[in-house]
Amino acid sequence: MGEEVEQQEFSRADRTRHREKVRASLDVLARMLSADAFTGEDPRTGLEVELNLVDEREEPALRSAEVLDAVSDPDFQTELGQFNVEINVPPARLRPTEPGGPGGLTVFEETLRRSLNEAEQASARVGAHLVMIGILPTLGQGHMHPSSLSPNPRYALLSDQILAARGEDIVIDIEGVEHVTTTTDTIVPEAACTSTQLHVQTSPDDFAAYWNASQAVAGIQVALGANAPYLLGREVWRETRIPLFEQATDTRSEELKAQGVRPRVWFGERWVTSVFDLFEENVRYFPALLPVTDDEDPAAVLEAGGVPGLSELRLHNGTVYRWNRPVYDVADGEPHLRVENRVLAAGPTVVDTMANAALYFGLVRSLVSEDRPLWTRMSFSAAEENFHVGARDGIDAHVYWPGVGQVAVTELVLRRLLPAARAGLADWGVPDSEADRLLGIIEQRCLTGRNGARWFVDRVHAERTAGREEALRIALADYRARMHSNDPVHSWD
Template sequence: MGEDVGRQEFTRADRTQYRAKVRRCLDAFERMLREAQFEFDRPLTGLEIELNLVDDRHDPAMRNAEALAAIADPAFQTELGQWNLEINLAPRELDGSGVTAFEDDVRASLNAAEQKAGAVGAHLAMIGILPTLRLEHLSGQSLSVNPRYELLNDQILAARGEDLHLAIDGAERLRVSCDTILPEAACTSTQFHLQVSPEQFPAIWNAAQAVAGVQIAVGANSPFLLGKQLWAETRVALFEQATDTRSEELKAQGVRPRVWFGERWITSIFDLFEENVRYFPALLPIVADEDPIAVLDRGDTPELAELRLHNGTIYRWNRPVYDVVRDRAHLRVENRVLPAGPTVADTLANGAFYYGLVRRLAAEDRPVWTQMSFSAAEENFHACAREGLDAQVYWPGLGHVPVAELVLRRLLPLAYDGLRDWGVDTAVQERLLGIVERRCAEHRNGADWQVAAFHRRFDGTSAERHDALRGMLRSYVEHMHSNEPVHTWAVD
């Protein structure tokens, strides 16, 4: 959710000052791009995973403060809801066995955290949307104890001017209203970071946008929300609606949403930051003391605090990131497409597929984004979120094809080539991309398993729906701890 901020009220003068400061940051950023003031000695990758906490009955456990105190590891942080945590892994290089090192680190950290959190009655569940979440869990009392979350909640609802209304049609139909933004906390994701040079950024971002739908289809893991079976990756529809600051009238006028796929291919990272400043008003108009132009003039690296804060309140599925580490600036693509889970092995398989695919697509002489419209990429994205591995997608040279067939015939070979270009060990490539291949061949991702396991308990039995969801989640968590990929799980 970004950096902590204090509780405060904002005036019209605050917003005017903030707008001017964001634009001055944008001017400084443009100058830094011209003067090539960015670190890119070696390509580093980062990983964040959002987690759910459940109690012994596998209902949400509103205990993230107690769990964090018990875990006592700075890699773990709070998230929006009291049943959420996030783990941030230190950046690594991809070459050699770097991906395997990520896997080892995540498993060790999660195993240690599970043992410690269990002492306060909380257990970790790595899943896109917690199936046992109920509407009563989405009240203001469930916000994490951090002024940032209350402030963000107040600002989004004030911008809307009305309660949040969720309307999702899938296998079943959901219509609910909520007076908080806590439905956003139901969306727990995996975020892959890739550090790139300014020159590489447009090609990597365009490639990530082009394959976002395929990523969703392969990795879907969020079929249930508030007891209803909806999309294969319901998290997409939920996140788009849960952080929407627009009234119905503004939607009708074509005002852009804050959860945004985008509307065009880019030629510079500046395009994205400039769109953010041009199209979106401030949610958190907090002004820092730094003058970024003066910092540049004296030869130092500006923090660009206002630009970064503003960027953090616009939820692109592939987000541009400016960051400063040890007084050196760098750029990253933050891939926010995928849900959490089902296992660490599945997560790293998704990462290997993504990193390999964007590396190869970005290097092609005739890139895929020069052969397909941006709207086709967006249509693929939403089709795959709705249908998962059952989706039909458009791909240049093939037309509309089943997404699993596209992965097996065309994209997996490219991902292998891309991982070789990164210098990833052959054995690591084969193990992780082999997981993606088996998912597609057997038509079984996390969403497919959840749906099958739920209906095994619910259809033709006397089980209550919530009890069937609890039973499914209990089995899911047991399989999750085995670290065996989801396509191998029995529907028990």
């Protein structure tokens, strides 16, 4: 969830003042980086999961406010759509906090399962149920309406600003197994995209390596974790969430696209050498969508020995939707940096989510530790191509990898990346039993060729005589029941 803002109108003077403040904040960030002002030792990791809400007929339930009241847990928050909520799992270190105790991945898993079970019981009392899936398969054209937005003023304001910047309705046009095309005058299609977000805290010196590593493995992540094969009743990409999100928040007209203006949902265009590169690009290339300015003088706060909030820079950064986003934050009075990995869909189960997290945390740690970094042997365009191929083809994707060439993603993972991920988790201090259990799920997913998207498509095809709309409902009901079993998706028949 982003920074809270109130509904308001912005003048030209507001935008000028905001731009000046953002640039001043960028200068202060540069000073903080030079002064080694950040905490980076013994880093923590984090986890957020966005969830869909459905009713008894597996249709979207526009009841997020009632659900949040019923759940009454500050870890659950509003999201863009009234059929969404988000859970923020408290951050943890991946190594055990005490000898013989559970590692951070097990703590995440137990916390998430307990919270979701309690939330499901509470939400059922108001006629809603939680679903972890990349795009709700029963979402229809009738839900693509401004009334589906959450009442939080931030979201209506963001929708208005994106449409105003674009100057015309948003066009969704995705060619996959089937073709989806539609237009909308709201950013509700963005709400259809529910994700798992993984956070890695890092020192300024290590940040570029962790971000580059995250970019390099993004295509692998999305291929193995694909879980969004349907949009508006049609089978599209295996992870349709990727092109849908890219198009739903695009502020560019066709003319600006032709001129090469960068999209706000952005993979990027180069490997970086510093976290500053990413913040500076965000300021240089993207005008503010929400030019809200506070009274803090960040330079004065820093010179007085304080920690500036840099709220304008953070708010602006939150409206540039990189798949791996740089984050500046302040916790307990200490500033820190982290990579926010946003490529994965939610679900199918908590244990699948934690297996995906184990693969990501292990791989990036392993790649960062290599003497010859992967990104010195792999073009950035190859990483971006892997990302979109992985989203389109899912677990059947063929990707490029240095020293191997084009290879089936499952073969690459089984032969090279799982051993690397195990080594990386060991470096984090993750217990062997925990690493073996979670990475074993990834191994079985590769051997069976079954992830969330593959299972769901097969399940819908099995009900083809019922008609597509009914088949989607039947499959989603089955999916939701299995989701609560917490059996990994590769074991679903």
